Amino acid sequence: xxxxxxxxxxxxxxxxxxxxxxxxxxxxxxxxxxxxxxxxxxxxxxxxxxxxxxxxxxxxxxxxxxxxxxxxxxxxxxxxxxxxxxxxxxxxxxxxxxxxxxxxxxxxxxxxxxxxxxxxxxxxxxxxxxxxxxxxxxxxxxxxxxxxxxxxxxxxxxxxxxxxxxxxxxxxxxxxxxxxxxxxxxxxxxxxxxxxxxxxxxxxxxxxxxxxxxxxx
Amino acid sequence: xxxxxxxxxxxxxxxxxxxxxxxxxxxxxxxxxxxxxxxxxxxxxxxxxxxxxxxxxxxxxxxxxxxxxxxxxxxxxxxxxxxxxxxxxxxxxxxxxxxxxxxxxxxxxxxxxxxxxxxxxxxxxxxxxxxxxxxxxxxxxxxxxxxxxxxxxxxxxxxxxxxxxxxxxxxxxxxxxxxxxxxxxxxxxxxxxxxxxxxxxxxxxxxxxxxxxxxxxxxxxxxxxxxxxxxxxxxxxxxxxxxxxxxxxxxxxxxxxxxxx
Numbered sequence: 001x002x003x004x005x006x007x008x009x010x011x012x013x014x015x016x017x018x019x020x021x022x023x024x025x026x027x028x029x030x031x032x033x034x035x036x037x038x039x040x041x042x043x044x045x046x047x048x049x050x051x052x053x054x055x056x057x058x059x060x061x062x063x064x065x066x067x068x069x070x071x072x073x074x075x076x077x078x079x080x081x082x083x084x085x086x087x088x089x090x091x092x093x094x095x096x097x098x099x100x101x102x103x104x105x106x107x108x109x110x111x112x113x114x115x116x117x118x119x120x121x122x123x124x125x126x127x128x129x130x131x132x133x134x135x136x137x138x139x140x141x142x143x144x145x146x147x148x149x150x151x152x153x154x155x156x157x158x159x160x161x162x163x164x165x166x167x168x169x170x171x172x173x174x175x176x177x178x179x180x181x182x183x184x185x186x187x188x189x190x191x192x193x194x195x196x197x198x199x200x201x202x203x204x205x206x207x208x209x210x211x212x213x214x215x216x217x
Numbered sequence: 218x219x220x221x222x223x224x225x226x227x228x229x230x231x232x233x234x235x236x237x238x239x240x241x242x243x244x245x246x247x248x249x250x251x252x253x254x255x256x257x258x259x260x261x262x263x264x265x266x267x268x269x270x271x272x273x274x275x276x277x278x279x280x281x282x283x284x285x286x287x288x289x290x291x292x293x294x295x296x297x298x299x300x301x302x303x304x305x306x307x308x309x310x311x312x313x314x315x316x317x318x319x320x321x322x323x324x325x326x327x328x329x330x331x332x333x334x335x336x337x338x339x340x341x342x343x344x345x346x347x348x349x350x351x352x353x354x355x356x357x358x359x360x361x362x363x364x365x366x367x368x369x370x371x372x373x374x375x376x377x378x379x380x381x382x383x384x385x386x387x388x389x390x391x392x393x394x395x396x397x398x399x400x401x402x403x404x405x406x407x408x409x410x411x412x413x414x415x416x417x418x419x420x421x422x423x424x425x426x427x428x429x430x431x432x433x434x435x436x437x438x439x440x441x442x443x444x445x446x447x448x449x450x451x452x453x454x455x456x457x458x459x460x461x462x463x464x465x466x467x468x469x470x471x472x473x474x475x476x477x478x
Contacts, residue, residue, distance in 0.1 A: 154412035155387035157447045179387035214390045 016040065016186020017050060018148030018177055019061035021118040021128040022160060023141050024169035027197030028126040030059050030118040031173045033148065033181050034189035036066065046189045054080055057201060058096045058119030059194050063145045064133065068113040072103045093119040097129035097137055105135025116145055120196050144176070148184035152176045166195065170204065178211040245273035246298060248345075250419025251283060252381030252410055253294035255351040255361040256393070256402045257374045261430030262351040262359040263399065265406040266294050267381065267414050268422035279422045284436075288313050290429055291329045291352030296379035297366065298345040305336050305346055326352040330362035330370055338368025347378045353429050377409070381417030385409045399428055403437075411444040 016037045021030040032050040037043050052060045054077050062069030076099045083099070084091045097117040104111055115131045130136075130143045142160045144152060159172055170193065177191045191211060193204040250271050255264045266283035269276055283295045285306045291313070295302035309332045317324045330350040337346055350362040363369075363376040375393045377385060388409055397405070407424055414420045424439040 150383045152387035153416045154385035154389075154409060155391055157412050157415060158388055158408065159391075175391060176387065179390050182390060183386045215394055216390070 016148075016184070017063060017146035018144070018152070018180040018184060018187040019050060019063055019116055019146045020144040020149070020152075020156075020173060020176055021061065021116045021142070022169055022173055023118075023126045023128055023162070024166055025163040026126065027120060027166060027169075027195060028118045028128055029166075029169050029173045029193060029195050030061060030116065030128075031177055031191060031193035032061050032146075033177060033187040034192055035187055037186045040186050043188070049192050051192050051194050053201075054096055054117075055084070055091055055119070057121070057196050058091065058093055058117065059196065059201075060096070060100070060118075061116045061145070062113060063115070064113035065111075068111045069115070072100060072111065072113055072115075075103055076100050090121065092121045092123055093117060093127045094124075094129065094139075097131060101131045101135055101137040104131055104133070108134050114145060116143055118196065120198055125198075126196070144180075146180075146187065148180035148187035151183040152180045155179055166197075170195065174206060175212055179214065181211070182214065182217070240275070241273055247272045247277055247300065248298055248419070250381075250417070251296040251379035252385070252413035252417060252420040253283060253296050253349055253378045254382075254385075254389075254406050254409055255294060255349045255376050256397070256406060257351075257359045257361050258397055258399050258402045260358060261353050261399065261428060262361055263402040263406050263426065263428045264292055264294055264349070264351045265410050265424060265426045266379075267410055267420040268425060269420055270299055271419055276421075281422070282425060284425055284427050286310075286434075287329050287350070288317065288324055288352070290323065290354065290431075290434070291326055291350065292427060292429060292434070293329075293333065294349040294351070294378065296347040301344045301346045302348065305333065305344070305348070308336055309333055323354060325354045325356060326350065326360040326362065327357070327372075330360075330364065330372075333362075333364045334368055334370040337364050337366075341366075341368045349376050349378050351429065353431060355431075359430070379420065381410075381413035381420035384416040385413045388412055399430075403428065407439055408445050412447065414444075415447060 017033060019032040030051055034047050035043055036045040036048050050061055052073055054060050060073060079099045080091055080096050083095060100115050114133050117129045120126050127139060128143055129139050141162055144156055155176055173193055174191060181187045190208055191206040195202045248271055251267055253266045255262060264284055268281045270278040270281045285293050285295060287293050287310050293306055312332050313324050313329050333348050333350055337344060347366050348364045353359050360372060361376050362372050377389060392405055403426060406426060410424045423441060426437045428435050
């Protein structure tokens with residue numbers, strides 16, 4: 001029923017957004033759209049970057065209330081850098097994700113924010129973690145979030161394969177964001193993608209007119 | 218009330234939904250929370266649907282047929298309230314049959330779609346019905362018309378509907394290309410419906426397909442264990458016991474089909 005699917009979109013209070021992260025052979029791609037909107041009628045920003053760097057090789061995407069997410073990330077960055085100083089070694093991706101999870105779980109009554117954390121560390125290589133609204137933490141090879149993600153569940157299920165090459169994974173992420181932006185009116189703008197590997201971090205920004213086009217466009 | 222009900226059942230007038238004696242779903246309306254799809258190809262249309270009808274969390278019918286014939290070469294795919302869509306389909310079947318007798322020739326798909334729209338629009342406040350009308354006629358060959366909740370009417374080369382449809386918009390946008398053959402359309406529909414059934418709790422069961430052309434109607438059923446396998450059905454261990462077939466080559470799903478009309 002169309003009514004039911006409208007409800008599931010509103011219930012999570014997802015920011016109008018599409019975010020995703022996917023592991024490939026040797027690294028991970030994390031990406032988002034760039035639209036901030038107020039109520040689906042006004043685009044308050046066309047070019048915000050929702051992919052935040054929390055450490056050298058660990059990035060986060062936020063979903064939910066933008067204000068809550070920014071506050072949580074600010075606190076998490078502090079905790080993570082302190083942890084890093086104490087351990088005298090670069091932090092693990094799961095450490096960053098756990099810090100976010102702790103903040104979300106302990107303050108679950110006040111907060112409405114979820115995160116996708118992706119990065120590379122020496123112990124486990126490329127990883128993707130999801131911290132959902134209530135503070136659950138799970139690791140997945142590929143994950144999508146935000147209001148636009150509902151439209152690409154089928155595409156992700158069909159097209160994602162583990163151990164793709166870097167270029168295949170980048171193409172997969174670009175296509176997925178483009179498809180979601182094509183159907184979700186509160187996602188749009190440019191596609192921000194970050195590729196994280198052992199060697200380092202690479203930002204890829206694809207403007208709207210260079211995104212892949214599909215049959216009806 | 219709570220203390221009195223702790224030991225003995227209380228058969229007063231307040232059997233509310235919090236009472237354990239009566240499950241929640243008995244108060245809910247029967248709905249075809251569903252995934253439906255229709256695709257045009259050169260020479261006809263392919264339509265498909267899942268087979269789950271739910272009352273709340275209970276699956277009232279796990280082998281529903283949501284592909285309803287309206288006329289010899291015109292079908293509709295129903296989503297929304299089961300009662301509403303059945304009632305509308307009955308009305309339109311009658312109206313179209315009468316119109317066809319008056320005309321003394323097979324009716325147009327556009328006519329059937331307009332009859333659906335007329336009912337859905339006039340009674341839009343009372344109805345919850347999202348319908349895809351698809352069929353073949355001599356004037357315009359295969360056509361798909363979408364009549365969503367509210368009563369709009371629009372013709373599209375490919376259309377999806379129901380609660381599960383949101384999950385496959387991306388898949389459909391990227392995999393549909395104009396000019397596909399009938400078999401490609403059948404594969405696309407089966408794959409898309411499987412993906413949606415995997416993600417939507419209100420869709421499931423078997424995949425029912427039908428292809429309508431000048432020659433007639435062919436119906437098929439793909440059972441649950443024969444659905445195309447998804448590439449994300451793997452565990453976190455890095456051994457893969459079966460190769461992942463690409464989206465267009467899942468010929469291992471076997472089908473049962475019979476010809477009607």
